Amino acid sequence: MSDIALTHVFVAGPGGGNPAPIVLDASGMTEADMQAVAREHGHESGFVLPAPAGSDCDFTFRYWVPNHEMPMCGHVTVGAVWLLNRVGRLPSSSVRIDTRSGVVHARVDNGLVEITQPEGTVSPVDASAVPELLDVLGITADDLADRPIRNARTSRTKTLIPVADLATLDRLRPDFSRVEQVCARLGSTGLYPYAVADSERHVFDARQFPRSSGYPEDAATGIAAAALVYGLLADGLITRDAESVRVRQGRSMGRPSEIVLRFADLGLWLGGEVR
Structure with missing residues (x-):
């Protein structure tokens, strides 16, 4: 080997x-x-x-x-x-x-x-799948922020779920046995609930529940964070002249992570610290 x-x-x-x-x-x-x-x-x-x-x-x-x-x-x-x-x-x-x-x-x-x-693309999700999605995440419509649930894609499609606040994000306990099923229905490779942490500094917190990778949650997901940037752009939470967008992930797993993203001529640059 x-x-x-x-x-x-x-x-x-x-x-x-x-x-x-x-x-x-x-x-x-x-x-x-x-x-x-x-x-x-x-x-x-x-x-x-x-x-x-x-x-x-x-x-x-x-x-x-x-x-x-x-x-x-x-x-x-x-x-x-x-x-x-x-x-x-x-x-x-x-x-x-x-x-x-x-x-x-x-x-x-x-x-x-x-x-x-x-460059990313953003599309609506099948509205009939939303009740199942919320049930899998263990939340209701009252736990969502006032923005649409969307699919977004750079290299792979992720389902972006805007939740009301960081506390709601942290308390998510998905039914992992059904994540693959609901992702298939949504045409997605993962569920990516997120919350606004600091709107002025363009800081957002997120969690990634992959469709069928063989583990239940990711500590940091660059492809999903890149997809999120285009969802944020569509919702007017950021603009293309933003110096950077920071997506924090992994806190609920005890693995604090941060992905830094910047707009480029033909898409995004993404990076962060490696050890």
């Missing part, structure tokens, strides 16, 4: 960040080997491979969770680029990464890693 390094990505305090096992040389690994790493560690795991000839990319990244392969994972990408930089394997401070969801650009500035996400 290839060497595995465990990174913690989007760290915002002691014990924080989302763990990401990384294999920097996965050339000899089969898909079964990769899935075995994810199952052993119980987290999204990343595998670095040579880029295809003629792709104009520097690396290929593959991503596995315990249950299946993923086309792209934000925090794993950040962790892998940070690790490649630390061991001196980045050809320059800006690289192109081949993934199954398309090319991802990454850059390193004074040790801080940022990666790109494409």
Whole structure:
């Protein structure tokens, strides 16, 4: 088995960040080997491979969770680029990464890693699925903020659920046995309830309950945070000239995390601290 390094990505305090096992040389690994790493560690795991000839990319990244392969994972990408930089394997401070969801650009500035996400899209959810969604989360319509529940997508579709306040967010106890069912009905890969923490400083708190990854909750989810930015934009809570948007996650799990997002010409830059 290839060497595995465990990174913690989007760290915002002691014990924080989302763990990401990384294999920097996965050339000899089969898909079964990769899935075995994810199952052993119980987290999204990343595998670095040579880029295809003629792709104009520097690396290929593959991503596995315990249950299946993923086309792209934000925090794993950040962790892998940070690790490649630390061991001196980045050809320059800006690289192109081949993934199954398309090319991802990454850059390193004074040790801080940022990666790109494409321009997002926002769409309404099936209103008939909302009562089931609220029941799965263990809340009622009175616990929601006065904004619509939406689906939003950069690399994957997430369902954005605006709750009234941080206390409501913290007390969510979903029926995890039904999350996959309601996500399938919504056409979503995860439920992402969120609350406004500081509207003037553009700080938001969120939790991620994935559809079928093999674990019930994520400590930090870059792809979901990127989708949230476009939901916030649609609701007028932020504007494109915002210096940054900060999405905090993981507090309820004892893993404080923070994802920093900034608008770019063709989408977003997202990054955060890695240890």
